[in-house]
Amino acid sequence: MQNSTQPLLEMRAITKTFPGVKALDEVNLSVRKGEIHALVGENGAGKSTLMKVLSGVYPAGTYEGEIHYDGALAEFASLSDSEDRGIVIIHQELALVPLMSIAENLFLGNEIAEGGVIQWQETFRRTEELLAKVGLREAPGTLIDKLGVGKQQLVEIAKALSKDVRLLILDEPTAALSESDSQALLDLILELKERGVTSIIISHKLNEVRRVADSVTVIRDGSTVSTMDAKTDEITEDRIVRDMVGRDMAHRYPDRERRAGPVLMEVKDWNVWHPEHADRQVIRDANITVRAGEVVGIAGLMGAGRTELAMSIFGRSYGRNITGTVEMNGRTVDTSTVSKAIEAGLAYVTEDRKSLGLILDETIQRNITLTNLPAVSTNGVIAENAETQVSESYRKAMNIRTPSVFQKVVNLSGGNQQKVVLSKWLFAEPEVLILDEPTRGIDVGAKFEIYGLINRLSADGKGVVMISSEMPELLGMCDRIYVMGEGHFVGELTAEEASQERIMSLIVND
Secondary structure, eight states: OOOOSSSSEEEEEEEEEEETTTEEEEEEEEEEEEEEEEEEOOTTHHHHHHHHHHHSSOOOTTSSSEEEETTTEEEOOOOHHHHHTTTEEEEEOOOOOOBBBBHHHTTSSSSSEEEEEEEEHHHHHHHHHHHHHOOOOOTTTGGGGSHHHHHHHHHHHHHHEEETTTTHHHHHHHHOOOOOHHHHHHHHHHHHHHTTEEEEEEESSSSHHHOOOOOEEEEETTTEEEEEEESSSSSHHHHHHHHHSSSSSSEEEEEEEOOOSSEEEEEEEEEESSSSOTTTTEEEEEEEEEEOOOOEEOOOOTTSSSSHHHHHHHOOOEEEEEEEEEEEEEEEEOOHHHHHHHTTEEEEEOOOEEEEEEOOTTTHHHHHHHGGGGGGETTEEEEEHHHHHHHHHHHHHHHHHOSSSTTTTGGGOOHHHHHHHHHHHHHTTSSSEEEEEETTOOOHHHHHHHHHHHHHHHTTEEEEEEEOOOOHHHHHSSSSEEETTTTTEEEETTTTTOOOHHHHHHHHTO
């Protein structure tokens, strides 16, 4: 299907204000029928707020400006109101019920029933039709928690198709997906475009934006900065980044002087078995060294065992029947519990910041001081003034964008949440910091700030272990890279030796 010049959606001068904060300031967005329109910007720029205005989460009357949809003024009173008009949003945190089947999830709240009785035969038939449209071959009765994240995304899209979607909004759809699952999802979005479905895609992965987008709108600090049309404009990553952050970023990864010192941490002959399947070995004979002032990367495909290795070292947070030794500064240390691992000088920033890294309903202040409460306590009682001073110092040092450290972290953008997690572990004063996907789901501006922090840690003589699925990130930041495949290390490369081709060659030839 060829793109039409006629807009399906026009958002005109949208302004949304919360107490003390203007989240959107006269934002304009025009989306043509049948196109894929990318919406990009730093965390906290206002992208999600704009989509909540569009979808009726923030109903008409709670914002200024106008929404014109399909040629007419639209004033959506609720999410179901916009869905009735064919606008469906798929959030980054998927809205599926894990212990219900695919079929039950697809028609939840919209059941196929007669006289109050669900017609299961018709439900399963419709489910099979919808799954075929998104290329998913699972049985309709399969439970959601038996599916990987990539397949769950496809279920969400099938659910949108069941609602006769005309405008599909995808918020960071590939953030938690492997490379192959990401490519498959992008192919599906392009296929939906051919079937006449218009899409708005919010993404921090600019290579994916350039691959699928017909138009790109950049939002910065709640305002529209630019809109680029692939037909008439040259859409480059550098141009998008410049518009997003308001400055040129000639070097995506900040320069630093590489100066490795003595060995800080050494893990020897590390073996880990699966916590539930006693006969399944997850990590086999892993050996790793980290020197003072060194950034060490761990590369590998999803499922290679990188996170399992990190969690098992840090307080045996994963696995059973763990054997091997951990040495810090040449001395064997006990890391059998999280508190002992912290005491030994280790810190671990989890890839799942919302479930495992933060207490979302607590304040920034309380989250930051959590790993080192004795440092802000007197005789076992927390000194609130000391706690506030510490958290304020990290707020300034880490550039956490918030009006107050008494703000709950659930209200922060992803990039600012990640800075709170990092602050929390830095306050524990570790010798070695293990970072698991430290920049997942955050924008290029926040990434650059985190890269700068990593460089400062290495300059201070700390050791950093960086697990990342983004190979350019590992190549841009690391002094050495261990390559992992199926639970064991298959190679080790210096920064000079490493390339994407060398890393993939080691993985596939294991």
